[in-house]
Amino acid sequence: MAKWGMVIDLEKCVGCQACTIACGMENTRLPGEHWQDVIFFQEGEYPNTEIKWFPRPCMHCENPSCVAVCPVRATYKSEDGQVLIDWERCIGCKYCMIACPYGVRFYTEEKARYGGPNMKDVFPSNDAHSWNPPWRMPQEDWKHGVGVQPHDVVSKCTFCYHRVSKAPKGTVDLDPQNPATREFTPACVVTCPTGARFFGDLANPDSEVNKQIAYKNGVRLLDHLGNKPQVYYLTGEGGSVPATRSIKKI
């Protein structure tokens, strides 16, 4: 039993959104409904403004509020620490979407959050799937919320369950640079061009993720809420990306 966790180094993140696109391709996501978003955020008043950003996957909380509220136990915590949704059980009540403090969940029947055409109309589905994408990821596993999202259910990042769950037992680090573990590593981690993401077993003190958290003072989002995310951010000194931080320091 591992306790998978992710570390995102904001000093390395350049906001290129390669992770968002990789996740979208890997998980057949609709444009505007990517499980992994890079959130851009403008701070300050003109002319002293700056743009900041951070990537936001599901935090796979240790103490997930989404799991606590689900009336049919469709959302659950797996043995290896992922928070997953059983699409066969979900009744689409959206309680979890209200409960999640990080806003990482998506309901199928909502209008897409981007300006383009609605892809569900462009590629209409004639079965239980919410759309019929022109490409498909190879796996379809509704018990773990993997595949093309069906109608009337909620979906979110699975920490690439279909990849990570195939890693040999006892694996500590899922490192994309290591050919032995690359294929088991989440798509966003494999893709990140600056190597800002690390993935591994938080329960093992020797894992790379734990080292990074220890060396660079990893923080968790909205930690006061007690959700205890399993995604840690390395913020550097000023709690921001290096470029903007150095501007501040002048």
Added chain:
Amino acid sequence: MTIETHRPLPADRHLAFWPAACLAVRGGVAACDRCANACPVGVLKVGADGTALVGDCLHCGRCAAACPSGALVAKGFDEARLPSGNLPVAIECWKVPREIAGEQAVRVPCLGGLALTRLIEWLVEAGSRPLRLVDRGWCANCAAGTDGFAGAAILAALSPWLSASGLPPAHWPKQSEKPLPKALMPREIPSAERQIAMGRRAFFGRLAKEIARSERPVEAPAGPRAALRRTRCPLPAHERFLAALTQLAATQGRPLPPRALPRLEVSPACRDHGLCASSCPTDALVIRDGEKGRQWRFSSARCTGCGRCVAVCPEQALRLGEGGQFEEVVLRTVSLTSCLECGRDFVPQAAEHICPQCLAQRALAQSMFAPGPNVAGQ
């Protein structure tokens, strides 16, 4: 999602089950577990796939009587017929031998398993003939029994409905005590095949039907549970209850008693999450977007009063009472705005232009980059 109607439960063919009508299948066990609670021996369990027997069923039918939607049906109750003539009608349990009960008696598996609807229908049908639930003094010793007479609970549950319908108490069904020696009581409720009296033709016709049915056992709904929400919830038992009560009230020249129709009120605390409607297992409460904006619509006649909507509302904005209207009513209408940031339609609380999700996202970002100790002092 292809199950059109009831199928016998694989473990015991006295019970038939219709998954698409089960509120627990549609809305989770939190929405309904009345059948499991009604079972006197605790052998019926409710899960996300509906009901299942985990032990030996007594055939008392209490579970089916408790089922608000009619998803669960027990054999022996609907097959019983009132005798013709104008003698008082005695309702007896199957354990009482036919010779003692008499040919005229209406026999059901257990008096504790009578549904309100069944009794009300019989009341209407019996007209001026009195109905008597016969207490043989056996219930205390019966596995399906209670401390006292098993029929007492149903009589107690019936009385508010009868007074609301204006039926004079003299015409109410009553308990009649005719004790029999305990030694005569069979241990088990006799099986349906021996009890349901029917002609040969009817018997063979039914046999053929049941064999055909039993070849397709109850299946758990395939595919996503959410697909059920695209089908309207069948409510055979609830519709029958309202119809029987309307008829009964009509015999007294009254309309359907107001307490039969729940009434839902939305307070201004509502923040338009829509959880209530999406948790409603019977689609009594639905939210529809139309020309006038987003509307909360409530059909009292489809509401079984389970209280799910009230329980899930994070703002505690709902109140369930009685005295609704039979027709669908619009509880709330709000106009929608498109979010400037994401373009999604949302209900503005004040004159906002940014949807709650985007606001939450901003707050999240702010919390992330709030000036830390390193920056604060500069």
